[in-house]
Amino acid sequence: MPNYTALVTLLAVVLYFYTGLLVARARVKFGVIAPATTGHPDFDRVFRVQMNTLEWMPIFLPLLWLFALYVSDLGAAVLGLVWIAGRIVYIRGYTQAADMRHRGFSIQAFASGALLIGAIAGIVWRMVHGG
Amino acid sequence: MPNYTALVTLLAVVLYFYTGLLVARARVKFGVIAPATTGHPDFDRVFRVQMNTLEWMPIFLPLLWLFALYVSDLGAAVLGLVWIAGRIVYIRGYTQAADMRHRGFSIQAFASGALLIGAIAGIVWRMVHGG
Amino acid sequence: MPNYTALVTLLAVVLYFYTGLLVARARVKFGVIAPATTGHPDFDRVFRVQMNTLEWMPIFLPLLWLFALYVSDLGAAVLGLVWIAGRIVYIRGYTQAADMRHRGFSIQAFASGALLIGAIAGIVWRMVHGG
Numbered sequence: 001m002p003n004y005t006a007l008v009t010l011l012a013v014v015l016y017f018y019t020g021l022l023v024a025r026a027r028v029k030f031g032v033i034a035p036a037t038t039g040h041p042d043f044d045r046v047f048r049v050q051m052n053t054l055e056w057m058p059i060f061l062p063l064l065w066l067f068a069l070y071v072s073d074l075g076a077a078v079l080g081l082v083w084i085a086g087r088i089v090y091i092r093g094y095t096q097a098a099d100m101r102h103r104g105f106s107i108q109a110f111a112s113g114a115l116l117i118g119a120i121a122g123i124v125w126r127m128v129h130g131g
Numbered sequence: 132m133p134n135y136t137a138l139v140t141l142l143a144v145v146l147y148f149y150t151g152l153l154v155a156r157a158r159v160k161f162g163v164i165a166p167a168t169t170g171h172p173d174f175d176r177v178f179r180v181q182m183n184t185l186e187w188m189p190i191f192l193p194l195l196w197l198f199a200l201y202v203s204d205l206g207a208a209v210l211g212l213v214w215i216a217g218r219i220v221y222i223r224g225y226t227q228a229a230d231m232r233h234r235g236f237s238i239q240a241f242a243s244g245a246l247l248i249g250a251i252a253g254i255v256w257r258m259v260h261g262g
Numbered sequence: 263m264p265n266y267t268a269l270v271t272l273l274a275v276v277l278y279f280y281t282g283l284l285v286a287r288a289r290v291k292f293g294v295i296a297p298a299t300t301g302h303p304d305f306d307r308v309f310r311v312q313m314n315t316l317e318w319m320p321i322f323l324p325l326l327w328l329f330a331l332y333v334s335d336l337g338a339a340v341l342g343l344v345w346i347a348g349r350i351v352y353i354r355g356y357t358q359a360a361d362m363r364h365r366g367f368s369i370q371a372f373a374s375g376a377l378l379i380g381a382i383a384g385i386v387w388r389m390v391h392g393g
Contacts, residue, residue: 006197006254010247013193020186034229035172035179041297048297050186055282055312057189058319062275066268098296116272123268137328137385141378144324151317165360166303166310181317188320 004077005068009061012084016057019050019091049094053087056108063115070122076115083111135208136199140192143215147188150181150222180225184218187239194246201253207246214242266339267330271323274346278319281312281353311356315349318370325377332384338377345373 023046027033030040038044060083068076090104154177158164161171169175191214199207217238224231285308289295292302300306322345330338352366 001200001257003254003258006201006250007258009193009197010250010254013190014247017190034232035175037179044297048299054186054189055316058316058323059275059279061189061193062271062323066271069263070268101296116276119268119272123265123272126263127265127269132331132388134385134389137332137381138389140324140328141381141385144321145378148321165363166306166356168310185317185320192320192324 002065002068002073002076004073005064005080008077008080008084009064012057012060012064012080012087015084015087016053019053022046022091022095023050045094045098049091052090052094052105056112059112060108060115063112063119066119067115067122070126071118075118079111079115079118083108083115086111133196133199133204133207135204136195136211139208139211139215140195143188143191143195143211143218146215146218147184150184153177153222153226154181176225176229180222183221183225183236187243190243191239191246194243194250197250198246198253201257202249206249210242210246210249214239214246217242264327264330264335264338266335267326267342270339270342270346271326274319274322274326274342274349277346277349278315281315284308284353284357285312307356307360311353314352314356314367318374321374322370322377325374325381328381329377329384332388333380337380341373341377341380345370345377348373 026043026046030043032039032043037047060080064076064080064083067079086104086107086109088104089107090101093100093102093104154174157174157177161174163170163174168178191211195207195211195214198210217235217240219235220238221232221235224233224235285305288305288308292305294301294305299309322342326338326342326345329341348366348369348371350366351369352363355362355364355366
């Protein structure tokens with residue numbers, strides 16, 4: 001069983017859940033009442049932090065697990081931790097200013113790209129060598 | 132194979148798909164033409180029902196499957212059914228009034244928390260005891 | 263290992279990532295600055311292309327993998343390619359006009375329905391016949 005990847009998955013899910021908590025707190029702070037999802041520039045950026053992380057979950061999680069199953073559990077977990085670190089930088093940056101979202105975004109995109117390339121290589125290797 | 136969890140997954144996916152049908156119906160009823168996603172308070176709440184359920188799918192499904200694989204197929208399925216029941220209460224409440232979204236939300240959040248705690252315990256147990 | 267389904271999953275993830283690139287390009291072209299997600303009709307449709315594809319990822323991916331694990335790797339991959347083809351038709355249509363989103367949407371919904379029916383049959387078969 002890919003234990004390390006399983007743990008990193010839980011970490012990523014908890015971090016993503018935390019972006020939802022940030023939105024709930026920003027709703028109260030900036031007076032944006034549900035079901036509205038805009039209304040104050042500072043709220044809008046926090047909402048986009050959650051949405052963008054949501055948008056990347058169906059990219060990150062499949063790549064993470066295909067890498068874990070076809071290449072390496074430990075390798076997937078390390079790249080997963082890089083993705084999580086990038087997301088933390090992204091969350092801290094974007095909640096302060098829209099311009100500050102790029103660095104963390106690039107880190108998590110780099111980690112995802114590495115997972116993709118490794119997963120492709122692992123799957124093709126398995127197809128060629130059987131199994 | 133985790134048969135019970137597989138069936139509950141299909142149920143959850145179908146329920147989530149149903150929230151998209153509610154939005155399509157509300158588009159017609161309240162005259163909110165695509166690509167707009169706001170325009171009438173009753174539509175806005177139905178749209179948020181779909182969006183919030185979408186937001187929780189990358190929380191619920193990974194937790195459900197890690198619990199199933201590391202702890203118990205049947206246990207995951209039972210907690211998955213609690214999550215689905217909470218979602219139904221949430222959908223029924225939120226489509227009527229924004230204030231009525233809290234009870235169902237709490238039920239599905241409780242089920243997710245139980246899946247998370249069980250999954251952490253199961254993974255750590257496996258790491259300590261090998262396998 | 264379900265190698266064909268793994269490859270088709272990567273294709274679907276890359277196509278979905280591409281819808282995010284379309285939004286980034288449309289932001290520049292139509293002057294919609296983050297964190298805004300509306301502002302120009304042509305931008306709004308491109309944004310909905312990404313959002314709708316996001317909305318379907320938690321439907322498509324679980325159905326694809328349950329079909330692969332319970333029925334057939336090759337069958338899942340073929341239906342997955344039909345889903346991807348439908349999504350491409352959807353993206354090309356909806357980015358041109360809101361009315362042109364229906365054909366591609368129907369194709370990918372048909373593929374998802376076939377995956378759902380097959381997955382139900384496969385899981386129930388396994389439960390009845392043991393394993």
